[in-house]
Amino acid sequence: MTNPSSPAITAVDVRKSFGDNVVLDGLEFAVEQGSVFALLGPNGAGKTTMVRILTTLLDADRGTVRVAGYDVRREPDAVRDVIGVTGQFSAVDDLLTGRENLALMADLHHLPHGPGRERVGKLLEQFELTDAADRMAMTYSGGMRRRLDLAMTLIGAPQVIFLDEPTTGLDPRSRRTMWEIVESLADDGTTVFLTTQYLDEADKLADQVAILDRGRLVAEGTAQELKQQIPGGRIDVQFADTDAQLVAAAALGMPVADQDPLSLQIPTDGNVATLRRVLRDLDDAGVDVVDLAIHTPDLDDVFFALTGRGADPAQSTTEEEVHR
Amino acid sequence: MTSTYALRDSATMLRRDLRHLQRYPGLSLYPIFMPVIFLLLFVYVFGGTLGNGITVGGGRSAYLNFLAPGLVVFTVAGAAQITAISVAKDMTEGIIARFKTMRIWRPAVLAGHVFSSLALTLISLAVTVATALLIGYRPAANPLHWLAVLGLLTLLAVALIWLSVAFGLIAKSVETASNMPMFLLLLPFLSSAFVPVDSMPAGFRWFAENQPFTPITDAVRSLLANQSAGSAGVKAIVWCLAITAASYVWARYLYNRRPAN
Numbered sequence: 195m196t197n198p199s200s201p202a203i204t205a206v207d208v209r210k211s212f213g214d215n216v217v218l219d220g221l222e223f224a225v226e227q228g229s230v231f232a233l234l235g236p237n238g239a240g241k242t243t244m245v246r247i248l249t250t251l252l253d254a255d256r257g258t259v260r261v262a263g264y265d266v267r268r269e270p271d272a273v274r275d276v277i278g279v280t281g282q283f284s285a286v287d288d289l290l291t292g293r294e295n296l297a298l299m300a301d302l303h304h305l306p307h308g309p310g311r312e313r314v315g316k317l318l319e320q321f322e323l324t325d326a327a328d329r330m331a332m333t334y335s336g337g338m339r340r341r342l343d344l345a346m347t348l349i350g351a352p353q354v355i356f357l358d359e360p361t362t363g364l365d366p367r368s369r370r371t372m373w374e375i376v377e378s379l380a381d382d383g384t385t386v387f388l389t390t391q392y393l394d395e396a397d398k399l400a401d402q403v404a405i406l407d408r409g410r411l412v413a414e415g416t417a418q419e420l421k422q423q424i425p426g427g428r429i430d431v432q433f434a435d436t437d438a439q440l441v442a443a444a445a446l447g448m449p450v451a452d453q454d455p456l457s458l459q460i461p462t463d464g465n466v467a468t469l470r471r472v473l474r475d476l477d478d479a480g481v482d483v484v485d486l487a488i489h490t491p492d493l494d495d496v497f498f499a500l501t502g503r504g505a506d507p508a509q510s511t512t513e514e515e516v517h518r
Numbered sequence: 519m520t521s522t523y524a525l526r527d528s529a530t531m532l533r534r535d536l537r538h539l540q541r542y543p544g545l546s547l548y549p550i551f552m553p554v555i556f557l558l559l560f561v562y563v564f565g566g567t568l569g570n571g572i573t574v575g576g577g578r579s580a581y582l583n584f585l586a587p588g589l590v591v592f593t594v595a596g597a598a599q600i601t602a603i604s605v606a607k608d609m610t611e612g613i614i615a616r617f618k619t620m621r622i623w624r625p626a627v628l629a630g631h632v633f634s635s636l637a638l639t640l641i642s643l644a645v646t647v648a649t650a651l652l653i654g655y656r657p658a659a660n661p662l663h664w665l666a667v668l669g670l671l672t673l674l675a676v677a678l679i680w681l682s683v684a685f686g687l688i689a690k691s692v693e694t695a696s697n698m699p700m701f702l703l704l705l706p707f708l709s710s711a712f713v714p715v716d717s718m719p720a721g722f723r724w725f726a727e728n729q730p731f732t733p734i735t736d737a738v739r740s741l742l743a744n745q746s747a748g749s750a751g752v753k754a755i756v757w758c759l760a761i762t763a764a765s766y767v768w769a770r771y772l773y774n775r776r777p778a779n
Contacts, residue, residue, distance in 0.1 A: 285612035
């Protein structure tokens with residue numbers, strides 16, 4: 195890296211189309227060295243395409259992308275030398291054992307035999323794969339494969355790591371393990387660029403979050419800054435009958451128009467005092483509550499707030515067609 | 519710049535591919551035993567009759583003598599078929615994308631397939647030749663001619679393997695990849711490998727005389743009979759080099775092209 199204070203990744207006016215389909219429409223962002231950057235968006239937003247451009251797998255139609263100071267188009271080998279990539283789909287060799295997969299990576303990073311094998315052993319241990327080290331990867335569970343995949347990415351001690359949806363399809367426990375690994379990477383000063391569909395993941399891991407929607411960045415900032423742009427959560431209350439709903443609405447001073455006749459959605463800032471007040475008001479009015487759920491903001495809300503559409507791509511397509 | 523690692527990376531990929539062959543015996547045993555079955559089938563089932571057409575009253579042993587060189591060439595074609603399947607299978611795996619994001623010598627992935635296929639071909643050849651010797655084939659070739667046969671068959675193997683690599687890369691699925699090189703197995707039947715070309719009807723004969731497997735088979739047959747390969751040898755070498763060059767360029771282009779999505 196030429197200048198220690200320069201950003202680890204910069205993207206300027208990145209555009210990419212596949213035929214008539216514009217996938218990236220002028221993306222701009224910068225990722226500071228040693229930080230975790232999350233690109234958040236639904237399926238089909240263009241996240242993977244952006245990762246493929248950053249990792250030299252795909253050329254952008256226009257724009258400049260630099261990783262660790264190197265232009266990905268003109269100096270792809272210099273970029274490949276300093277990055278590690280864990281794609282959305284498993285990139286382990288099924289017919290090799292875990293240990294052989296890692297040894298393969300050590301050899302391809304041109305590590306000398308002794309230190310290379312030593313690093314393989316350490317990574318197996320660090321990723322809790324020692325017991326399964328000599329089994330073929332095809333026998334691994336989803337979480338083990340993902341850990342092996344990431345361990346393979348780390349063999350070359352990359353400066354910048356790209357993780358494309360690292361926890362999609364994982365069970366909650368594996369997901370948590372993955373988060374811990376990413377956090378420890380960040381603690382070691384590695385720059386991490388990750389994509390995700392989950393707001394809580396971006397919230398938990400990222401210093402900086404950018405929201406991608408149909409090839410455009412619709413918001414960027416810390417998770418905290420973004421959450422302030424989102425309207426607060428709500429309390430969903432279910433009633434036994436329409437009368438109860440009307441009484442409750444009156445007690446809370448809410449309109450009932452456009453609502454489900456058996457429920458109320460009460461906006462809330464999520465704090466306990468508000469919840470207590472709502473419950474007390476309902477109690478005072480003598481309303482029987484069948485069910486109550488507290489809804490905290492999620493990606494859907496973020497999307498709705500920022501784009502006026504839901505995060506579900508199928509849903510957005512239908513809405514788009516209605517507008518025409 | 520990365521070409522300084524050409525040998526090392528190719529050797530790493532070769533080790534990987536050899537391990538695949540070892541762990542996936544269903545694929546690697548096929549090209550070893552298929553020619554043996556053909557050899558036994560043709561010699562013992564068809565050979566009694568076919569041999570009489572080669573030499574009057576020659577019978578089975580005359581046919582074995584005629585067929586063995588052709589079957590050796592057929593073995594090379596059979597082994598190359600496996601390359602397309604293993605390349606196509608590899609390209610469907612995420613690990614290829616990983617290789618492409620690493621600073622390694624790019625053609626190393628393909629080189630690994632070529633060399634492991636070559637190793638498989640040589641093993642298949644050894645088994646075919648051993649079987650032929652075991653059932654009574656007695657070639658007259660001296661060591662120098664044997665060496666020439668090995669050289670020519672290696673040239674042919676490299677040519678057909680590179681062609682098969684390109685087939686594996688262009689195939690959309692492993693299933694198509696296994697069908698594409700099928701014609702490689704058909705071509706020896708339409709050459710001088712199984713029966714003399716002049717016994718064929720005019721159209722077939724014209725095709726047989728002008729396709730690569732005839733001069734290659736003729737050259738191998740002459741060398742094993744301890745004769746000079748003559749003009750067939752020259753034609754065979756030219757064919758092999760031309761197929762290798764064209765297939766290599768094609769395969770490299772297919773491997774390096776940026777995907778459409």
